[in-house]
Amino acid sequence: MKKLFMEGKKSPYFKEIKSAIKNLDKSIEDFLAADNKLLNNAALHLHNSGGKRLRPGFIYLGGQFGDYDRDKLTPMAMAIEITHMATLVHDDVVDNADLRRGKPTVMSIWGNNVSVYAGNYLLAKALRLVSNYESDKINQTLANTALAMCRGEISQLRGKNILETDIDKYLLRIKGKTALLLAASCELGAYISGAEDHVVNALKNFGENLGMAFQITDDILDYSPEAEKFGKILGGDIREGTMTLPLIYTASQERYRQQLQVIWNKDSKSEEDVLEVIKIVKEAKGIDYARSIAGNYIKKAQDFLEETPEGEAQKAFKDIAKNMLDRQI
Amino acid sequence: MKKLFMEGKKSPYFKEIKSAIKNLDKSIEDFLAADNKLLNNAALHLHNSGGKRLRPGFIYLGGQFGDYDRDKLTPMAMAIEITHMATLVHDDVVDNADLRRGKPTVMSIWGNNVSVYAGNYLLAKALRLVSNYESDKINQTLANTALAMCRGEISQLRGKNILETDIDKYLLRIKGKTALLLAASCELGAYISGAEDHVVNALKNFGENLGMAFQITDDILDYSPEAEKFGKILGGDIREGTMTLPLIYTASQERYRQQLQVIWNKDSKSEEDVLEVIKIVKEAKGIDYARSIAGNYIKKAQDFLEETPEGEAQKAFKDIAKNMLDRQI
Numbered sequence: 022m023k024k025l026f027m028e029g030k031k032s033p034y035f036k037e038i039k040s041a042i043k044n045l046d047k048s049i050e051d052f053l054a055a056d057n058k059l060l061n062n063a064a065l066h067l068h069n070s071g072g073k074r075l076r077p078g079f080i081y082l083g084g085q086f087g088d089y090d091r092d093k094l095t096p097m098a099m100a101i102e103i104t105h106m107a108t109l110v111h112d113d114v115v116d117n118a119d120l121r122r123g124k125p126t127v128m129s130i131w132g133n134n135v136s137v138y139a140g141n142y143l144l145a146k147a148l149r150l151v152s153n154y155e156s157d158k159i160n161q162t163l164a165n166t167a168l169a170m171c172r173g174e175i176s177q178l179r180g181k182n183i184l185e186t187d188i189d190k191y192l193l194r195i196k197g198k199t200a201l202l203l204a205a206s207c208e209l210g211a212y213i214s215g216a217e218d219h220v221v222n223a224l225k226n227f228g229e230n231l232g233m234a235f236q237i238t239d240d241i242l243d244y245s246p247e248a249e250k251f252g253k254i255l256g257g258d259i260r261e262g263t264m265t266l267p268l269i270y271t272a273s274q275e276r277y278r279q280q281l282q283v284i285w286n287k288d289s290k291s292e293e294d295v296l297e298v299i300k301i302v303k304e305a306k307g308i309d310y311a312r313s314i315a316g317n318y319i320k321k322a323q324d325f326l327e328e329t330p331e332g333e334a335q336k337a338f339k340d341i342a343k344n345m346l347d348r349q350i
Numbered sequence: 351m352k353k354l355f356m357e358g359k360k361s362p363y364f365k366e367i368k369s370a371i372k373n374l375d376k377s378i379e380d381f382l383a384a385d386n387k388l389l390n391n392a393a394l395h396l397h398n399s400g401g402k403r404l405r406p407g408f409i410y411l412g413g414q415f416g417d418y419d420r421d422k423l424t425p426m427a428m429a430i431e432i433t434h435m436a437t438l439v440h441d442d443v444v445d446n447a448d449l450r451r452g453k454p455t456v457m458s459i460w461g462n463n464v465s466v467y468a469g470n471y472l473l474a475k476a477l478r479l480v481s482n483y484e485s486d487k488i489n490q491t492l493a494n495t496a497l498a499m500c501r502g503e504i505s506q507l508r509g510k511n512i513l514e515t516d517i518d519k520y521l522l523r524i525k526g527k528t529a530l531l532l533a534a535s536c537e538l539g540a541y542i543s544g545a546e547d548h549v550v551n552a553l554k555n556f557g558e559n560l561g562m563a564f565q566i567t568d569d570i571l572d573y574s575p576e577a578e579k580f581g582k583i584l585g586g587d588i589r590e591g592t593m594t595l596p597l598i599y600t601a602s603q604e605r606y607r608q609q610l611q612v613i614w615n616k617d618s619k620s621e622e623d624v625l626e627v628i629k630i631v632k633e634a635k636g637i638d639y640a641r642s643i644a645g646n647y648i649k650k651a652q653d654f655l656e657e658t659p660e661g662e663a664q665k666a667f668k669d670i671a672k673n674m675l676d677r678q679i
Binding site: 059111114133134142149152157160161164165167175 | 388389440443444445462463464466467468469470471473474475477478480481482484486489490492493494496497499500501503504
C-alpha cells in the first residue's frame with residue numbers, strides 16, 4: 022500500500038496525495054511536539070516507526086470526490102492517523118509486544134503505565150482536532166466508529182488461545198480492528214469536501230469492504246515466506262495464539278481440528294510447531310479460502326465504487342482495489 | 351460528599367439531586383448492559399463498587415442555575431460519570447492496583463488487557479452520549495478537559511518514587527486528575543440548562559477551585575487515623591511512593607528532606623517506615639500547610655459563587671463549600 026501512495030505514480034491525484042502525506046507527517050510532529058516531553062518522545066517514537074499512512078491517504082483520496090481542499094482535510098487526516106497510533110500503543114500493552122514495525126514498542130521502552138496514558142493522550146489530541154470541525158455528523162460518525170472498534174478489540178481478546186472455528190466472529194473482529202476506520206476515512210474525506218450524500222455513503226461502503234480485504238490479506242501474509250519483506254514474522258500470529266482466517270477455516274474442518282488442537286494446547290509453541298501449523302493450513306486450503314473471501318470483499322468494494330462519479334478519483338480507488346486483488350500490495 | 355447528595359437534606363434541591371442520581375445509576379447500568387458481556391461485567395463491576403457520584407451531582411446542581419430539565423442533563427451526567435469510571439480503570443492498570451474502593455479492581459480480576467480495552471470502551475460510550483447534544487461548545491470543552499487530564503496523568507507518572515519538592519507540579523497534577531472534570535461538570539450543567547455565560551463561567555471556576563480543595567483534602571486523609579472510615583488505607587500513598595501535598599511541603603524543608611530521603615530510597619517501605627514518615631510530616635506541619643492551601647481554594651471557590659445569582663441553587667453550592675472547609679466531607 023505504501024508503494025501506491027509514496028512512490029510517485031504519474032497520476033496527478035497520486036502526486037497530490039504523496040505531497041499531502043509528506044506534509045501531514047510534519048504537521049503531526051509539530052502538533053504533538055507542543056506538549057509534555059515524555060509524551061512526545063513516546064508518540065513521536067511511534068510516529069517515526071513508519072506505517073503506511075493508509076488512513077490519511079484515503080481521506081485525501083475521498084476528498085477528491087468533492088471540492089478538494091487539502092488544508093480542510095488535513096486536521097481530519099491528522100486526527101485519524103493519531104487515533105490509529107493510539108490504538109497501536111494500547112494494542113502493544115494488551116499484546117505485551119516488544120516489537121512493532123520491527124522497532125521496540127512504547128510499552129517495551131517506557132512500560133505499561135506510560136503506554137496507557139500516551140494512548141489516551143493521543144486520543145484526546147485527536148478529539149481536540151475533530152472538535153474544531155464543529156460538525157455533528159463528523160462527531161457522531163467518529164463516536165460510532167470508536168465504539169465499534171472497541172467492541173472488535175474486546176472480541177479479539179476473548180478469541181485468544183482458543184481454537185476458534187467461528188468465521189463470523191473473526192470478520193466482526195477485523196471490521197472493528199481495520200475496516201471501520203478505513204470506511205470512516207473515505208466517508209469523512211468525501212463529506213468534508215462536500216461530496217453528495219450518496220457518494221459519501223458509497224465511499225464509506227467501499228472503504229469498509231476494502232478494509233476487510235486489506236486485513237485478511239495482511240493476516241494471510243503471516244503464512245507466507247514473504248512475511249519478512251512486509252515487516253512481519255512468518256507464523257507470528259500462530260506463535261501468539263492469534264487465530265486468523267486461514268487457520269479458522271482449517272480448524273473448522275474436523276480432520277484438521279484434532280491435529281491443530283494438540284499443538285494449540287501447548288503453553289508455548291516451538292519453531293517446529295509453527296511450521297507444522299502452516300503445513301496443515303496449506304494442506305487444508307486455508308490460504309486459498311482466505312484469498313477467495315478477500316476477493317469477494319474487493320468485488321463488493323468495486324461494486325460500491327460504481328456508484329460514484331467517473332473520473333480520475335474513481336480511477337485511483339479502482340487501481341488500489343485491483344492491485345489488492347492481484348496481491349501486489 | 352456522598353452524605354451531602356445521598357442522605358436527604360431538607361432542601362428540595364438536594365432531594366431532586368438525590369432522586370436524579372438514583373435514576374442515573376439505573377440509566378448507566380441499562381446503557382452499558384446493551385453490549386458485550388465481558389465488557390459489561392467489567393464496567394458494571396466498577397459501577398457497582400460505589401463512588402460518590404460527585405460529578406453527576408455537580409451537573410444537576412449546575413443545571414439549577416438555568417432552566418432545570420433533568421432529562422436534558424442526564425446524558426451528560428452519564429457521560430461524565432462513565433468517563434470518570436474509564437479513568438479509574440486505566441489508573442488501576444498504571445498503578446497495578448488490586449483494590450479500588452475496597453473491592454478487587456477490573457485489572458486484578460480480568461488482567462491488563464481487558465482493563466485497557468474496557469477503559470477505551472467506556473470512553474467511546476461517553477463520546478457517543480456527548481455527540482448527541484450536537485453542541486460545539488460541549489465537544490470542545492470536553493476535548494480540552496480530556497487533554498488537560500491526560501497531561502496531569504502523565505505528570506503524575508513522572509513524579510512517582512522521586513522525593514519531589516515542587517508544589518506547582520503537584521497542583522497541576524491534581525488539577526488534571528480531579529479539578530478539571532468537576533469544573534466541566536458545573537460548567538456544562540449550567541450551560542445545558544441555558545444559564546447566562548458569566549454564570550456558566552463563574553460555576554466553572556467554582557468547580558475547579560472546589561475540585562482542587564477536594565483532592566487536597568482527600569490526599570490529607572491518607573495521613574489521618576480516620577482514613578479507613580473513608581475507604582482509604584492509612585499511609586497508602588506513602589507505601590506506593592506517591593507524593594502529595596503534606597509530604598511535598600515537608601520534603602521542601604532541608605532538615606526534613608534528609609530524614610525522608612533515607613526512607614524513600616528503600617525499595618519497599620515497612621509499616622514502621624510509613625509511620626515514621628507520617629510522624630515527620632506532622633512534625634513539619636505538612637498537614638496544617640495542606641489544610642491551609644485547601645482552605646485558600648475553597649475561599650476562591652466561594653468568591654466565584656458570589657458572581658452567580660442568589661437563590662437556593664447558590665445556597666446549595668455554598669453549603670458544599672462550607673462543609674468541605676469544615677472538613678465534614
